[in-house]
Amino acid sequence: NINPCVQIIIHLLSVISQNSAGQFFSSGHTNNWAVLVCTSRFWFNYRHVANTLSVYRSVKRLGIPDSHIVLMLADDMACNHRNPKPATVFSHKNMELNVYGDDVEVDYRGYEVTVENFLRVLTGRLPPSTPRSKRLLSDDRSNILIYLTGHGGNGFLKFQDSEEISNVELADAFEQMWQKRRYNELLFIIDTCQGASMYERFYSPNIMALASSQVGEDSLSHQPDLAIGVHLMDRYTFYMLEFLEDIHPASKTNMNDLFKVCPKSQCVSTPGHRTDLFLRDPGSVLITDFFGSVRKVELTMDAINLTDPINPVNGEEQKEVYSYADQLPVSEIIHQKPKQKDWHPPDGFILGLWTLILLVFFKTYGIKHLKHIF
Amino acid sequence: CVCACMSATVDAAADIQGTSAPETVVPSSVPQPKDDFQEELVIRPLHSGDIYASFQFRTLWDTDFMRENKVSHYRLFPKSLGQVISKFSVRELHISFTQGYWRTMQWGQPFIPSPPGAELWVWFQDSVTDVDATWKELTNVLSGIFCASLNFIDSTNTVQPSASFKPLGLGNVTDHSFLRYATLPREIVCTENLTPWKKLLPCGSKAGLAVLLKSEKLFHSSFHSQAVHIRSVCQDWQCKTTSWELRQTLNSVFDLHNSGQTKREWSLFKMFSRTLTEACPLASSSKLYIDITDNPQVTTSLLSQAVVLGDRRTFSVYDLTQETTFGTVRSLNLLIRWKSNEGEMLRPLLHAERYVAGYGLQTGEIHTLMYNNHPYRSFPVLLLDSVPWYLRLYIHTLSVTSKGKDNKPSYIHYEPSKDRVKPHLLEMLIQLPPNSVTEVTVQFERALLKWTEYPPDPNHGFYVGSSVISSLVPSTVAMHTNSTRERPLFSSFFPCKEESSYFVRIYTEPLLVNLPTPDFSMPYNVICLTCTVVAVGYGSLYNLLTRSFQIEEPNPGLAKRIANVIRRMRGVPPL
Numbered sequence: 001n002i003n004p005c006v007q008i009i010i011h012l013l014s015v016i017s018q019n020s021a022g023q024f025f026s027s028g029h030t031n032n033w034a035v036l037v038c039t040s041r042f043w044f045n046y047r048h049v050a051n052t053l054s055v056y057r058s059v060k061r062l063g064i065p066d067s068h069i070v071l072m073l074a075d076d077m078a079c080n081h082r083n084p085k086p087a088t089v090f091s092h093k094n095m096e097l098n099v100y101g102d103d104v105e106v107d108y109r110g111y112e113v114t115v116e117n118f119l120r121v122l123t124g125r126l127p128p129s130t131p132r133s134k135r136l137l138s139d140d141r142s143n144i145l146i147y148l149t150g151h152g153g154n155g156f157l158k159f160q161d162s163e164e165i166s167n168v169e170l171a172d173a174f175e176q177m178w179q180k181r182r183y184n185e186l187l188f189i190i191d192t193c194q195g196a197s198m199y200e201r202f203y204s205p206n207i208m209a210l211a212s213s214q215v216g217e218d219s220l221s222h223q224p225d226l227a228i229g230v231h232l233m234d235r236y237t238f239y240m241l242e243f244l245e246d247i248h249p250a251s252k253t254n255m256n257d258l259f260k261v262c263p264k265s266q267c268v269s270t271p272g273h274r275t276d277l278f279l280r281d282p283g284s285v286l287i288t289d290f291f292g293s294v295r296k297v298e299l300t301m302d303a304i305n306l307t308d309p310i311n312p313v314n315g316e317e318q319k320e321v322y323s324y325a326d327q328l329p330v331s332e333i334i335h336q337k338p339k340q341k342d343w344h345p346p347d348g349f350i351l352g353l354w355t356l357i358l359l360v361f362f363k364t365y366g367i368k369h370l371k372h373i374f
Numbered sequence: 375c376v377c378a379c380m381s382a383t384v385d386a387a388a389d390i391q392g393t394s395a396p397e398t399v400v401p402s403s404v405p406q407p408k409d410d411f412q413e414e415l416v417i418r419p420l421h422s423g424d425i426y427a428s429f430q431f432r433t434l435w436d437t438d439f440m441r442e443n444k445v446s447h448y449r450l451f452p453k454s455l456g457q458v459i460s461k462f463s464v465r466e467l468h469i470s471f472t473q474g475y476w477r478t479m480q481w482g483q484p485f486i487p488s489p490p491g492a493e494l495w496v497w498f499q500d501s502v503t504d505v506d507a508t509w510k511e512l513t514n515v516l517s518g519i520f521c522a523s524l525n526f527i528d529s530t531n532t533v534q535p536s537a538s539f540k541p542l543g544l545g546n547v548t549d550h551s552f553l554r555y556a557t558l559p560r561e562i563v564c565t566e567n568l569t570p571w572k573k574l575l576p577c578g579s580k581a582g583l584a585v586l587l588k589s590e591k592l593f594h595s596s597f598h599s600q601a602v603h604i605r606s607v608c609q610d611w612q613c614k615t616t617s618w619e620l621r622q623t624l625n626s627v628f629d630l631h632n633s634g635q636t637k638r639e640w641s642l643f644k645m646f647s648r649t650l651t652e653a654c655p656l657a658s659s660s661k662l663y664i665d666i667t668d669n670p671q672v673t674t675s676l677l678s679q680a681v682v683l684g685d686r687r688t689f690s691v692y693d694l695t696q697e698t699t700f701g702t703v704r705s706l707n708l709l710i711r712w713k714s715n716e717g718e719m720l721r722p723l724l725h726a727e728r729y730v731a732g733y734g735l736q737t738g739e740i741h742t743l744m745y746n747n748h749p750y751r752s753f754p755v756l757l758l759d760s761v762p763w764y765l766r767l768y769i770h771t772l773s774v775t776s777k778g779k780d781n782k783p784s785y786i787h788y789e790p791s792k793d794r795v796k797p798h799l800l801e802m803l804i805q806l807p808p809n810s811v812t813e814v815t816v817q818f819e820r821a822l823l824k825w826t827e828y829p830p831d832p833n834h835g836f837y838v839g840s841s842v843i844s845s846l847v848p849s850t851v852a853m854h855t856n857s858t859r860e861r862p863l864f865s866s867f868f869p870c871k872e873e874s875s876y877f878v879r880i881y882t883e884p885l886l887v888n889l890p891t892p893d894f895s896m897p898y899n900v901i902c903l904t905c906t907v908v909a910v911g912y913g914s915l916y917n918l919l920t921r922s923f924q925i926e927e928p929n930p931g932l933a934k935r936i937a938n939v940i941r942r943m944r945g946v947p948p949l
Binding site for chain 2: 101103104105108111112127130131132160239255320328333334336337
């Protein structure tokens, strides 16, 4: 028997909370970041660099600027001396599409791509002198796309043929990111052998993961190019690139379509995905939420007053005359080093020292030992 | 990488505001920063059929980065570099990225020399208190600007030369404790380094000579080098005021056979796959020079002469700021064709080589050869060697010989290395006798690194940076010592103090040395093998030591066994 006023209040409160819940569950991100990592070294792993660069190309095309992309390539394929067409990385045979392009900015390259640097980028624990382009400056309203490719196994991913990152480490890094409020939503894509093992251990909320193969399966490469001599791309990323080429910044395609990319008939391996940690329904998540970039633009019609600029002080006439330095002043160089005199202890010092030692000796043991000396 | 946003947009916005809201006052009495931008391209056909193209972009700016009020209005000078100069109190900065090695004997001397890989040398102002900390921060910031792994520069590959690398700009103080020099011979150059380099130019790669800089052609060359040089220069002949000069240089040598050609016929389109359409609107001068000294029967428009690298060369000049240069098609594509063997190439007077001798993975010997090809003049050279700590040099085996006889250097500076802290530094001033070969040899021993210090591909080897040889080479024509005379950029890089010689700096090859490397791919097999051997060996030894043999009675028959049981019950000893 509830008071009707209270009933109305309860009803109102539930409506309000439903609205705020609805607001809470729609995508509330304000900026997009991407961390794209290729972990393999050596020329025969050309396809991993091509994978990463094709995702980079799609992400740039859909609007994420270079300042929001951390691109890590473990080896240089474009200017490798074995590349018959320098400064290019192709994804299709017959050299149709150059994914390297003319405007690429690689943030971590060569030996810098290590497990430590990757985890430091994710968690933000970088030395203070690291430049901005090498940092992941995300906040709690950022949607981050993380793409890893390379050689992997059940529970690990190999970095540069010399170290590994395990799925437990990766899950813990994501948990650190969640606790430090470094992401709003995270999309994790991995294209390696047994890739599904890498997302098995995630436990932080708001993570959606895709992998190119299940545990026990190998991810296969797509096609070799006879002129370049190596396989150009992996199958999963090749079909994903084809899928992404149809996306434009205003398209409404959602994640369910991305899950259908590369079925077993094309990929030979079974791609997998994991959405249980993600709060929203994958059908309502747009591809451009992660691959594109949201820029909230605030229009203003007000005029802004510019302050008076600093008037440069006209320096008083310098009295001294400058001159260029002599590039090879031979005589100056020869006389630069004064001849170093060896330091000798003052005269008589050593003699005095020995006398002291002898005196102490004879004081302790008596004068009769003197005959042993002479 | 940092985008160098030009302040031209600020001017445009101010214009728009000026028309719509007249009450917004943009003061017009602001003295505009006096800056100037020049660009030029020099093309020199080489004797071997290759062609050498050298771009130089120079921005001069009359400002003071070191004063208290921060400079905030940038026009032609890139903001990212201006902030670097003021934040780190830089007096001079030279950074270069090179792919390939300059072959002096086939190509002659370059206009701007550079070693393979990345090289960075910086003079700091004398107001800097902790030079090493500032150096470390500077390398990190530059690695972000140029997208290169310059953060690998640390104390193990930084040296402080005591006599080489005098400042190329103005200044009266030359205390070498403010100089740092480092080189990364393994650093690769690719489009990701060219892109931010192009963004530093006022016109970017949209107009002027920079439209020719397309990476697919530039990196398909025998030699590619891009550099940034910042220094302060005299404004006028009195030299009482200074201005900052930023030079961006790009040198490329295109190979005749690599590009699939047979005839010595090159054009701008063949080299760069682009033609020129206009000069950069912000440039005060935009010129294209073709070196025709070796092929004087050219009958084109403007000719000019310049003294460069000790020689007087004739150039055919095209001024891109004139509309007539582009003709009716509004594009300029030059065709350069020359015959081979038109006389002997002038042999370079100074030339150097370096190699590692010896066998095995324990010891070796570094040989540096310097050739003086002048018939009767001798000149001094300053050799700078920086060897990493894992090659332990035995300096007592250092020997300098010319023409078979010992040649004692008049100045030697040696700083021994400290394991994992700093490298060896060896500087020597040697007088090269005329027409001779001087050989510098030193023996070394290879160190065994800790297993975490090996790079992921240790079997590739370890690089030793190029030696730097600075020298005053006698010139065949009188050099101009007046630094403010109007002359092309390529002849005014190194300041000239006397007329009879010119300064040149050459770099030797970097060395690739194999260190004793453990076999990283066999730990599992080794552990299995070792465990098996230990188990078999220890097991056998243990058995041998502790096993004793006992004689066992044969099994008695059933009757006897029952009788033994009864006897045991009775307490009587068994049968």
